[in-house]
Amino acid sequence: MRKVYNFSPGPGMLPDEVLAQIHEEIFDWRHSGMSVMEMSHRGKEFATIFSETEAALRSLLRISDTYHVLFLQGGGHLQFSMVPLNLLGDKTTADYVSTGYWSERAMEDARQYCAVRIAATSEDKSYTYAPQPGEWSINPDAAYVHYVSNDTAAGVEFHCTPDIGAVPLVADMSTNILSKPINVSKHALIYACAQKNIGIAGLTVIILCKDLLGKALPFTPRMLNYKEHAANSSMFNTPCTFAIYVAGLVLDWIEKNGGLAEMGKRHLRMSSLVYDFLDRSSLFINQVRRCDRSRINIPFTLADPALEDRFIKFTEDNSLKHLRGNLALGMRASMYNAMPLAGAEKLVSVMREFERAHA
Ligand SMILES: Cc1ncc(COP(=O)(O)O)c(C=O)c1O
Structure with missing residues (x-):
């Protein structure tokens, strides 16, 4: 094939199995007489797809009830801004671990909102290694510490979840989410665009500790506020329904495999x-x-x-x-x-x- x-x-x-199932269901999802692409996101059919997808993600990653799971849009790039906008609260600085291209891009956007401090960097060796968490110099007053768990461009991966103590840990897991078991509870927030390991472009998954809500900067647009999305179960606006459906199929495939x-x-x-x-x-x-x-x-x-x-x-x-x-x-x-x-x-x-x- x-x-x-x-x-x-x-x-x-x-x-292949996911593509075959999409093919089979494209005109008629589970005898509903509708394609997923035609469904109202408020209808009972899509509600089933949505809740099955969330349950499958929670089960695979063992995500506890203390976390929200959000299915948003805007890719990894929008998270580069949403993270500082939502987590800074009354702090003015955030720590970043620089492992190359993607952490640099995340920092570039964060600088619009706060002072970015580099807690560790592998720039000295052209980003050919991952600075080990024990060597990170973390500012206890930082709003959060951001790292890229697998840098797509540098080809550098953190093989263990950093344990950094009290400062909230934020991970861009766009390229290695669902590629191995991880300990979600060591993170305050995980984000990942879907088009690599979760499904197709259009969907961004955010796993967010509930305690973090309510710290958004006052000028944060509602559409960029995690609290709005959490309060509306990811349906503050029309979600990317088809991408969420595909993610559900991929998650089932992972479970079955x-x-x-x-x-x-x-x-x-x-x-x-x-x-x-x-x-x-x-x-x-x-x-x-x-x-x-x-x-x-x-x-x-x-x-x-x-x-x-x-x-x-x-x-x-x-x-x-x-x-x-x-x-x-x-x-x-x-x-x-x-x-x-x-x-x-x-x-x-x-x-x-x-x-x-x-x-
Ligand atoms: C590690 C990482 N973060 C963020 C992004 C950006 O994702 P998007 O293109 O969905 O905005 C990418 C894209 O390749 C990536 O590899």
Whole structure:
């Protein structure tokens, strides 16, 4: 069925079973006579989809009742502003851990609202490692500490949840949510755009400790206020109904395929295959510190950069799509939950063949 493997950093692949179910239900969801795309978000049919999706997310991530789960829009980018707007309260400063492109973007927006303090950074080594939480210098007066649990561009991942004490911990988990079991309760807030591991573009999931509500800056637009969204069960405005439906299907697929523990094993297996090859190669290079390597996004370069275009063409001719990195990052293989092991195996065999021809 699958014709290509998509290594894009997002939108990523969806499981075949999910695509098949969407296909089957597209005209008529559960004998309702309607497509999900036509349903009122206030109707009983969509209420069922919504509550099943939330329950599945809560169950997989073991989210307790002390947290709200919000299904919003605006992507990871809007959270770069919503987080400071809603969490600063009477504080004027927030701490950020800088691990590269995405933390820099988050900081850029936060600076509109507060003083941004860098609690730790890996800039000294071109973002090729994750500063360990024990080394973070946290300002006890910070409104929160923000970190990116897996930096999509740098290919750097925090493999354990930081335990930072009293200051609220905020995570951008856009690229590794649902890729392994996590301890939600160590976080005050988690956000993730859906188009990588949760489903399709349009949906942003926010998991937010209820205690944090009510601290929004006075000029926060209602549409950007978590309290409004929580009070209206994510229906302050019309939610992205189809994306929420797809997320529900993806969550069911994860559950049926062994849950987060199994997803964790799959990511380890797939990424180890690629890293083992990279480490033995004389042509391909990954510069991330071994213990901080991402299981999801693997950036790499070629010893001879002049071969890059030829390599990309070779991968595309072999049905491997979107391996070019963004910015000046050479190549990158992104493997989200729906990437089958066969995709990682094919990538390695294509790289090996290219190396034989060009090394
Ligand atoms: C770690 C991370 N955070 C935030 C974003 C931004 O998400 P969006 O494009 O949905 O705004 C991305 C997108 O790739 C990302 O990888």
